[in-house]
Amino acid sequence: MYTVGHGRRIVGLQLPIQAHTVTTAEPWERTAGPADMAHVAGVADRAGYDYLGVCDHVSLPESVAATMSTFWVDPVSTLGWLAANTERIMLLTHVYVLPYRNPLMAAKQFATLDWLSGGRLICGIGAGHVEAEFAHLGVDFAGRGRAVADGVGVLADLLEHEFVDGFGAAPRPVQTPRPPIWIAGSTNAAIRRAATLADGWLPQSPASQEMVDLLLSARAAAGRTEPIVIGHLTAPLHVGPPSWDVGPHTITGSPAEIAERLLAGAPPAVNQIQVRFRARDRDELCDQLDAFAAEGLPLLRGG
Secondary structure, three states: OOOOOOOOOEEEEEOOOOEOOOOOOOHHHHHOOHHHHHHHHHHHHHHOOOEEEEOOOOOOOHHHHHHHOOOEOOHHHHHHHHHOOOOOOEEEEOOEEHHHOOHHHHHHHHHHHHHHOOOOEEEEEEOOOOHHHHHHHOOOOOOHHHHHHHHHHHHHHHHHOOEEOOEEOOOOOOOOOOOOEEEEOOOHHHHHHHHHHOOEEEOOOOOOHHHHHHHHHHHHHOOOOOOOEEEEEOOOEEEEOOOOOOOOOOEEEOHHHHHHHHHHHOOOOOOEEEOOEOOOOHHHHHHHHHHHHHHHHHHHHOO
16 A cells, blocks of 8 residues: 655645646646646656646536536546646545545445556545535535445455455455545544545645644544644745745745745645646746655655
């Protein structure tokens, strides 16, 4: 199973182009295509980033389309395609809305993806948040938290064992005993689910010390003593002095200066950092990824 070594951190990014949200997607992403997505993934892979994330929506109502858009690639099929376009980088569903699917189907998708990718899958699981989407799919919105709590245990069992309740499924995951499961969410309930049920926690906002304290205390109360991956989302980044308006909240500077600010702004227990870079086109983004990787990644990783 993929883990983060003691005293180390991993650094990844949400893959651009895969979702056209107003709040995070750059304008150039809306006219980019699969070749651009593969190019960015290849650059991140070669530069040494630890994972690529792809998120999940099935069908969104017109009431949210102006801000969320309707363009969201399917995470499992997209990561399977990216597996063939990369060599070493981990592939994270960030996140897969488990209540939309039968855990048996989810396990089949995840096991196949881990097998196809040579053991590079991280199962990021979330509860979902768009109530109208749940209704459209015929899924109970109010019970989504319970669906995650119940489904994760079933999913883990199916990924770990070929036969469950007299039924078997192959191919099996390459990772043993199974791929890691990280649970997402910044609410107290989601944090407690991650603490008690998962191998990692993916916040949907920058991690605060209060969130991390809740995660660790809930984990201790549940008797979980094994290490857990603790996530953190950064503000937008731009390496070097920008020649254009990158926005008031973007962190700029040299790779070392940016890394220093990111570490100062994250709780000490964080060992998984997700970055994103402001850029006006694909090539500028790739230049940013390379520029930060050379000096910034080693500082963020520590150890």
